[in-house]
Amino acid sequence: MKASALSEKKRSVALIRNSQFATRNSSVxxxxxxxxxxxxxxxxxxSIKTSAKLAGLKMTVSMCDLTTLEGKDTPGKVAYLCxxxxxxxxxxxxxxxxxxxxxxxxxxxxxxxxxxxxxxVNIAAVATGFPSGQFPLPTKLGEVxxxxxxxxxEIDMVIDRCAFLAGDHAKVFDEIAATKxxxxxxxxxxxxxTGELVTYDNVRLASEIAMQAGADFIKTSTGKVSP
Numbered sequence: 001m002k003a004s005a006l007s008e009k010k011r012s013v014a015l016i017r018n019s020q021f022a023t024r025n026s027s028v029x030x031x032x033x034x035x036x037x038x039x040x041x042x043x044x045x046x047s048i049k050t051s052a053k054l055a056g057l058k059m060t061v062s063m064c065d066l067t068t069l070e071g072k073d074t075p076g077k078v079a080y081l082c083x084x085x086x087x088x089x090x091x092x093x094x095x096x097x098x099x100x101x102x103x104x105x106x107x108x109x110x111x112x113x114x115x116x117x118x119x120x121v122n123i124a125a126v127a128t129g130f131p132s133g134q135f136p137l138p139t140k141l142g143e144v145x146x147x148x149x150x151x152x153x154e155i156d157m158v159i160d161r162c163a164f165l166a167g168d169h170a171k172v173f174d175e176i177a178a179t180k181x182x183x184x185x186x187x188x189x190x191x192x193x194t195g196e197l198v199t200y201d202n203v204r205l206a207s208e209i210a211m212q213a214g215a216d217f218i219k220t221s222t223g224k225v226s227p
Contacts, residue, residue: 028204028205028208029204030201030204031199031200031201031203031204033200036200058094058095058096061088061095061096061098062096062097062098062099063099064098064099065098065099065100065101065102065124066081066084066085066088066098066100066101066102067081067101067102067103067223068081068101068102068103069102069103069104069126069130069223073103073104073107075107075110078101078103078107078110078111078114079110079114081101081103081111082101082111082114082115082121083114084098085097085098085100085101085121086098086115086119086120086121097120097121098121099121099122100121100122100123100124100153100154101115101121101122101123101124102124102125102126102154102156103123103124103125103126104125104126104130105125105126105127105143105146105147105150105152107125108123108125108147108150108151108152109150109151111123111151112150112151122153122154123151123152123153123154124152124153124154124155124156124189125147125150125152125154125155125156126156126157126158126222127140127143127144127147127155127156127157127179128140128143128144128155128157128158128175128179129143129158130156130157130158130191130222131158131191131193131222131224131225132158133157133158133159133160133161133162133193134160134162137175137178140157140175140179141178141179141182144157144179144182144183145182145184147186148182148183148184148185148186152186153186153187154186154187154188154189155179155183155186155187155188155189156189156191156219157176157179157188157189157190157191158190158191158193158222159172159175159176159190159191159192159193159206159210160172160175161193161196161197163175164197164202164206164209165196165197165198165202169205169209172206172209172213173209173212173213174213176188176190176209176210176213176214176215177213177214180213180214180215187216187217188214188215188216188217189215189216189217189218189219190210190213190215190217190218190219191218191219191220191221191222192206192207192210192218192219192220192221193220193221193222193225194206194220194221194227195221195225195226195227196225
């Protein structure tokens with residue numbers, strides 16, 4: 001097939017896919033902003049006391065990803081992070097280990113060396129051009145595969161907000177699906193970067209896209225933008 005014909009076929013497939021994807025997601029409900037903000041504010045006023053509070057705090061620790069994502073990260077800092085994740089507090093308080101440590105891909109091998117292969121603490125790696133998501137897809141997928149090969153149990157990808165805000169939701173879906181495949185046995189956590197999605201309706205649609213594309217978890221933010 002000639003290159004021009006192949007290119008035209010790809011464009012046709014892309015148009016069909018976008019049309020099908022738009023149809024499938026046209027039924028995503030809108031979000032009542034007033035109700036959502038009132039409900040969120042109510043959660044901030046709730047109080048948990050005595051033994052229930054202690055149990056809640058321990059559960060929170062057990063669900064945390066202890067994270068270092070700085071340009072000055074070193075193997076020594078990662079080792080300290082792993083040690084802290086394994087034992088967050090003095091043993092007399094019986095605080096459980098954290099769920100994971102989260103590091104840049106090039107630090108995964110150091111975390112794996114410290115934690116070994118049978119640790120209760122998982123190793124998560126940010127990937128796919130974190131935090132911007134503005135890398136070419138082959139580069140993103142290569143980063144994911146390398147992190148998994150080095151020992152990552154979880155991959156934290158960030159969606160391409162440029163594509164999403166431009167209305168190319170099918171591209172966002174396809175990149176998440178491709179990343180999920182590249183993860184192999186590792187879990188995929190999809191960061192929506194909600195502070196850049198502008199509206200609650202966008203957040204809801206991005207959540208639906210991520211879940212349909214195969215995300216094991218969805219997350220709000222990289223922590224690199226406000227809010």
